[in-house]
Amino acid sequence: MTDLSISPLMILARRLQAQAPLSHDDLAAILALPATVRKLRPAAYILREGEPPTYCAILKSGFAMRQKLTQEGARQIVALNILGDPLDCQTLYLDAVDHNAQTLTAAEVVTVPRAAIQQLIEHRPAIAHAVFVNVLIEASISREWLVNIGRRDARGRLAHLLCEFAMRMEAQGLAGPDGYEIPMTQEQLGDALSLTSVHVNRTLRALEAEGVIRRTGRRISFESRTQVERIADFSPLYLHLDASRQAERISA
Amino acid sequence: MTDLSISPLMILARRLQAQAPLSHDDLAAILALPATVRKLRPAAYILREGEPPTYCAILKSGFAMRQKLTQEGARQIVALNILGDPLDCQTLYLDAVDHNAQTLTAAEVVTVPRAAIQQLIEHRPAIAHAVFVNVLIEASISREWLVNIGRRDARGRLAHLLCEFAMRMEAQGLAGPDGYEIPMTQEQLGDALSLTSVHVNRTLRALEAEGVIRRTGRRISFESRTQVERIADFSPLYLHLDASRQAERISA
DNA sequence: CGTTTAATTGAAAGCAGTCAAACTATGTGG
DNA sequence: CCACATAGTTTGACTGCTTTCAATTAAACG
Numbered sequence: 171m172t173d174l175s176i177s178p179l180m181i182l183a184r185r186l187q188a189q190a191p192l193s194h195d196d197l198a199a200i201l202a203l204p205a206t207v208r209k210l211r212p213a214a215y216i217l218r219e220g221e222p223p224t225y226c227a228i229l230k231s232g233f234a235m236r237q238k239l240t241q242e243g244a245r246q247i248v249a250l251n252i253l254g255d256p257l258d259c260q261t262l263y264l265d266a267v268d269h270n271a272q273t274l275t276a277a278e279v280v281t282v283p284r285a286a287i288q289q290l291i292e293h294r295p296a297i298a299h300a301v302f303v304n305v306l307i308e309a310s311i312s313r314e315w316l317v318n319i320g321r322r323d324a325r326g327r328l329a330h331l332l333c334e335f336a337m338r339m340e341a342q343g344l345a346g347p348d349g350y351e352i353p354m355t356q357e358q359l360g361d362a363l364s365l366t367s368v369h370v371n372r373t374l375r376a377l378e379a380e381g382v383i384r385r386t387g388r389r390i391s392f393e394s395r396t397q398v399e400r401i402a403d404f405s406p407l408y409l410h411l412d413a414s415r416q417a418e419r420i421s422a
Numbered sequence: 423m424t425d426l427s428i429s430p431l432m433i434l435a436r437r438l439q440a441q442a443p444l445s446h447d448d449l450a451a452i453l454a455l456p457a458t459v460r461k462l463r464p465a466a467y468i469l470r471e472g473e474p475p476t477y478c479a480i481l482k483s484g485f486a487m488r489q490k491l492t493q494e495g496a497r498q499i500v501a502l503n504i505l506g507d508p509l510d511c512q513t514l515y516l517d518a519v520d521h522n523a524q525t526l527t528a529a530e531v532v533t534v535p536r537a538a539i540q541q542l543i544e545h546r547p548a549i550a551h552a553v554f555v556n557v558l559i560e561a562s563i564s565r566e567w568l569v570n571i572g573r574r575d576a577r578g579r580l581a582h583l584l585c586e587f588a589m590r591m592e593a594q595g596l597a598g599p600d601g602y603e604i605p606m607t608q609e610q611l612g613d614a615l616s617l618t619s620v621h622v623n624r625t626l627r628a629l630e631a632e633g634v635i636r637r638t639g640r641r642i643s644f645e646s647r648t649q650v651e652r653i654a655d656f657s658p659l660y661l662h663l664d665a666s667r668q669a670e671r672i673s674a
Numbered sequence: 675c676g677t678t679t680a681a682t683t684g685a686a687a688g689c690a691g692t693c694a695a696a697c698t699a700t701g702t703g704g
Numbered sequence: 705c706c707a708c709a710t711a712g713t714t715t716g717a718c719t720g721c722t723t724t725c726a727a728t729t730a731a732a733c734g
Binding site for chain 4: 675676677678679680681682683684685686687688689690691692693694695696697698699700701702703704
């Protein structure tokens with residue numbers, strides 16, 4: 171956790187190392203990547219649907235989302251991203267970006283040319299493995315989101331998002347027992363959950379009134395984590411955190 | 423299209439070749455994989471949530487789906503698979519299967535040990551590339567499904583599925599201008615679209631009454647493809663078929 | 675401070691769900 | 705070849721969760 175002199179590429183290295191054990195050579199290769207850091211304001215676009223992918227961005231600070239818009243202008247948030255998440259491994263080998271990526275908060279992004287990442291993957295199996303795992307976990311999360319939006323009512327759906335976010339934040343050391351600040355408006359929560367902001371509001375207050383969560387501004391904490399997880403029908407298998415934790419232990 | 427003597431692994435080879443140009447050596451390596459063919463009856467499980475992944479299955483004939491169940495027993499179908507689709511590249515590098523895979527119809531599946539595929543990927547960049555593309559396209563489809571379920575009403579949602587399925591079937595040569603037979607009951611359609619079978623029925627009949635689709639049993643054909651695509655807000659970018667087509671042209 | 679954005683609340687409307695029943699197709703055994 | 709069973713489709717009436725519309729309050733920001 172020394173910080174100022176740290177290479178921005180350490181963010182990427184840490185994430186990949188969490189997914190597969192990397193050799194010193196692998197690490198060195200990652201740290202030798204050409205990288206630039208960009209500071210972004212809230213709601214800034216990182217990727218736009220339809221454009222050809224040219225670089226890969228990793229979130230160094232702040233929060234981001236991926237979203238798609240329908241013809242009628244309705245927005246569906248299809249993923250949330252936090253510290254260390256790569257933002258366009260999802261189009262690493264595709265010829266067009268199929269969704270938009272946008273910051274939720276002010277954020278810093280480490281940018282690496284796509285070709286450089288591709289080369290790394292081609293020559294270093296361990297890195298290929300780690301990137302692969304990252305992509306697979308994201309895919310798993312979006313399957314769970316389908317279940318969440320498709321098969322749970324507003325209460326369960328919201329509770330599920332709160333549980334997922336808590337667990338992912340905790341895995342990055344960004345949340346503790348006192349909860350976390352959720353980096354989105356109730357309207358954005360609605361866009362992620364396919365609810366209106368009005369109903370998100372009512373549902374949040376209902377969970378609060380039930381006494382299972384507490385809120386202070388956008389800070390969420392759990393009065394009874396177990397209760398919320400039961401309401402959410404939450405089982406964390408789909409996050410595949412064990413794999414990461416195991417790899418972390420190995421490489422630690 | 424010579425058929426009887428054909429190796430079941432040609433199914434896999436064709437699919438991968440459609441995603442990235444493969445050398446003769448790559449092809450030979452694929453065809454040398456240890457493979458077994460299994461015949462499955464309708465509704466047979468191919469993968470179960472929670473079990474450790476041990477092999478990779480490719481659909482040789484028939485149709486399959488991936489689904490997850492909630493605690494309350496509601497089912498959400500999160501993906502549909504047709505000829506040539508690999509069924510568990512989604513857990514190729516994960517330690518637990520996070521969803522169920524099940525046949526829709528009678529089907530044949532080519533089964534390859536996971537370790538063998540992993541080795542191939544490690545030693546052959548072109549194959550790694552092709553498998554990666556497959557996984558990324560699946561992820562893209564599930565993002566579009568999130569939009570579909572989250573942001574379109576029953577009419578648009580159903581129309582969208584009909585368009586997507588038509589296009590994917592056509593890409594595999596399984597559907598022509600006379601439409602295609604959709605390999606699922608209205609209840610299963612409902613499980614894929616987050617609708618009840620009752621409402622799927624009403625919506626299908628409405629589309630038929632509108633005069634934009636025709637139905638004979640489970641055979642669907644389009645009276646006006648353009649109209650249906652407009653209703654569905656369908657734009658095929660997310661299927662990333664261009665990449666496949668390009669690669670096919672190159673390798674043809 | 676004034677202005678804008680976000681959160682909150684109430685009342686009414688609507689899309690899809692639920693429940694229940696009839697109808698059709700398919701398949702099986704006698 | 706028919707009677708029966710089973711699975712799937714179709715239809716109607718009613719209910720309800722969520723949306724829509726509208727207005728108010730609170731918070732954030734320059």
